[in-house]
Amino acid sequence: MKNLSLLLILAALHVPAILLAQENIGKERPKITSPQVSKDNIIEFQLYAPEAQVVYVNGNWMEKPDLGIAMQKMQDGVWRLDKQQLGSDLYQYTYTVDGVRINDPSNVYQVRDVNNVFNYFIGNGGVAELYKTQSVPHGTMIKQWYPSALNKAERRMTVYTPPGYESSKEKLPVLYLLHGMGGDEDAWPTLGRVAQIMDNLIAAGQAKPMIVVMPNGHTSNVAAPGSSEKGEYPIEFYTPDVGTGDMESSFMEIVQFVEKNYRVKKGKADRAIAGLSMGGSHSLFISAFNPDTFDYVGLFSAAFRINDKVKREVYDQFDANLKKQQANGLKLYWIGMGKTDFLYQTGVDFRKRLDAVGLKYTYHESEGGHTWSNWRQYLVEFVPQLFQ
Template identity: 50%
Template sequence: MKKATIVIIALLMCAMTFAQQALWGGAPVISPEIHNNNSVTFRLNAPKAEKVQVTGDFLPTQKISTPFGEFDGPGVADLTKGKDGVWEFTTPEPLPSELYSYSFIVDELKTTDPSNIYMIRDVASVTNVFIVPGNPGDLYRVNDVKHGTVARRWYNSPTLEEQRRVTIYTPSGYEGSDKSYPVLYLLHGSGGDEEAWIALGRTAQIMDNLIAQGKAEPMIIVMPNGHTQNAAAPGESSRAYAPVMGGGPRQAVASMEDSFGDILTFVESNYRVKKDKAHRAVAGLSMGGMHSSAISAQYPNTFDYVGVFSAPPIATMMMPDSEDKGKYTEEFVAKLKTQQDNGFKLYWIACGNTDFLYQGVIDSMRQMDKIGFKYTYRETGEGHIWKNWRIYLTEFAPMLFR
């Protein structure tokens, strides 16, 4: 055998060894296991642990104190240790269809489930996820339908004086046609980034499924980074930073509202889009909801569709009573009057009835009622959670561009 052949075989054997080493470790532990009745079993192989718990949004909530106040947080349940050192917990009841997130707590240390490769990041927290089938869970799954394309692009923002990253969904068939499409600009909440809606919001899966079912028009969805002090998500720009609620590595040069024109220019210069008001929509959650109301008011003849999720459309409703609050509210209401005079097809507000921003939403709508501003309100249960925001997207998207 020639020396070169021996070297190649040795290299292949070495590569195979490293490729397979992650599979070593004995019999696999199945976790989570979704049973036929939609109850779920969680397992963790931790023979030396003293205590193992699971925490997640599938459990009854518990109150959590934060610097921003007291909020409903994910509940906690104890696992039981078996003779083989595998800890186990099964939900006492079947779970409703939904996408759920969870983590383990091993001797007071929170960790992910090593048996579950499905993980997502929400601000600075990384958790495992699983989907219970049914409605709406099936909309969040990758089903056997035609799929769109998700691209991460960089655009120039002269207003913010830098290149910035944006996530863009194009529907199935976009690349192979010369057709122009309507656009939804979809904005994240505080602490999020251009990855939030595509990962936590399941935007691509939702839109693939809605379009395949004929429930939504094929559209382009643009998901920018709403923190103008940051160029991109953590690890995706030259400026390293730890994700925090609204923080970043530098001072913002300009606001999201003032810099939004740069995003419009990039999209309408690089994508086949319909460049008129009737084919543009803007929507967002929490901070992104306030951005959506502010952007649509600042560009009052640009969007026929506006979605404000879990946020007061008039942001000043969250301010303490003061002379400044009255002044800024009056200025914004004047912008809403102009927006109303220019006309639009849908102004959709949605909020959970236990959301900490709920009262601000109600107060905003009272102000809008005083000037006869037309909106549609959708109230759901629960609070400031991705479960609600995914539902809002599945309901809002089918109403667009009809």
């Protein structure tokens, strides 16, 4: 009994040392849950900052996110912002404390968008339920390296395979899904919630099982920041490859790798290509340059010619290629654009090109602008129409 008591005393004496040795425990703070999301999407924010003078919440749902909304300081040193009524979506935010932008230390859920990192939360009901990991069969998301003749090196892409792919022998159709400027092969999986959307649509019987291939569209980078031999380099929005035609001209090496290494169908009717912004530009040029390759094309807030000084066949022969694409026929040419998107007029002008060659398309105009809120929604609307 004496030996047991001695052991308990020694253990108690060692507890503080063990806690101090634990690397990331840090100083104990008041227990705060932030943000708090009610069932009807009323949001409350809290931040413990007893020495701060001014604190703002900066959210992407706000009319002026850079200015934000001021929080109120309570006697316990906790700043609060109550009763923000939001809709059904995924939202990003940060705090500004005495002029310095910080992330919410009470919210471990973060996402990178180009060279910024934001906290995020997901509302309830409606389309937001598709962005959540639900209790349904899950597909697999992998980082796939492939040899690139363009880079004379391996490049990386993200590949989603649907539930049951590993145990099945069935061949599947493929959606090639392209990101925007400043993005990479991590953009659609994280900001776009591709795995969650695909799992949930397939489980609900609203989409056919398919493989989704998400390459890195910046050909001057072989992989996302921190995932290549370049190491932890400063992230550029406008990389040297933008507008050069390299991605568009070399894209078929990705298709060829996928069709050699994955169990896929290889016909035009079994291939789709879609992209947002710069990726929309890539998609329209790639599909026209290979006019008998894709039966489904999706343009989400698409740019057009990003650098009109570059002379490349993929650009210079576009109108002729577009006529070939129209003559070969497509099952779906889908265009989505927000009413306040800065590329709105670009979209108007591009649709006139399609009208001039008689290429039929489906046009969807939404509220809002050049945002992931729109692009996720466009994906949700586009995918159920594929491979029917």
